[in-house]
Amino acid sequence: MCGKRRETVGGRAYRASVSKPPEEIRTERLVLRRIGEADLTAMIEVHGDPETNRHNPTGPAGPEEVREHLVAWQRDWARHGIGYWAIEVATTGEVVGFGGLRLFEFDGRPALNLYYRFRPSAWGRGYATEMARAAVDWAHGVRPEPVVIRTATTNAAAARVAERLGFPLTGTIVLDGAEAFVFTSRRS
Template sequence: MTSNPELIRTDRLLLRRVGPGDVRSAIAVLSDPGTNRFNPAGSPSAEQAAAMLVEWQAHWARDGIGYWAVELPETGEVIGFGGLRHHELDGEPALNLFYRFRPRHWGRGYAPEMARAAVEWAGPARPDRPVVIITDPDNKPSQRVAEKLGFAHVGDSRTVEGPVLVWRRQEATMVT
């Protein structure tokens, strides 16, 4: 696994640092009501999605990690976004693992593949921060991804949008 998180290749995906050229893809993915089915805040507007992309670029500049554009290498299509960013959860530093994919690419194992690469990178690169996944209580697909990665539901918390489930990586091996 590379020590540079800006570009990571998996078996089927290219994970690359987001940039200004990703604004159309960010709007398409993030504003799609299907990708926000479990988002209590609902779908962001095009302007809000573009602002999220700018925020993600700032995380990269400040922290040296962030969310990737997830591409299919053979076509260059951005099928989603995901990755890690510094987060404070109930007063403790952590790395939040996030993933959001175009609905037409669901069920193909892309989210676990991207997330597995993120977790594998974070272990040696940021051992001082546990990786967590924060899900809506009704988001069963995201919870299944967490379980496949060896995460366990360790508690509940609240965000400004409402209650969430907190998943933390266990020492057990990830399921493939």
């Protein structure tokens, strides 16, 4: 189901063509599903882990901050029909991370932030690239905004994911007090 929706980002309104929200996307090995209250414990574990925050200048999030993230992410789904998913291993149902696309304002224009964070036990398996490719493929098919990856300059693994996706490095910014690379999708 496709249609026009009026979006508001950064106080500015614009029209976007959107499809039915991707509340669940299946890849070869993963299930990407809309987050819910039942995911709070896993979110606290992932976002509160110092190891998963190695490149995050603000450090691990406490339980209350994670709850605020959950509320904001659910609000994104309600307002924009897009948001971050819980990422499960298809064969086991284990939640190994969180990620997806979030509408935000970048350089004065609407864009989609590509985000992910995985449990350390899930690192090195290609899950970030698999999830990101599914998210970008969906977005490029139905959303007009560019997809942007912002990552700490110290995070070589995230930069490799951006490169695997074919995102060119388009600049650097200061994000949460630290230098970050910006990679922006090329529209096909």
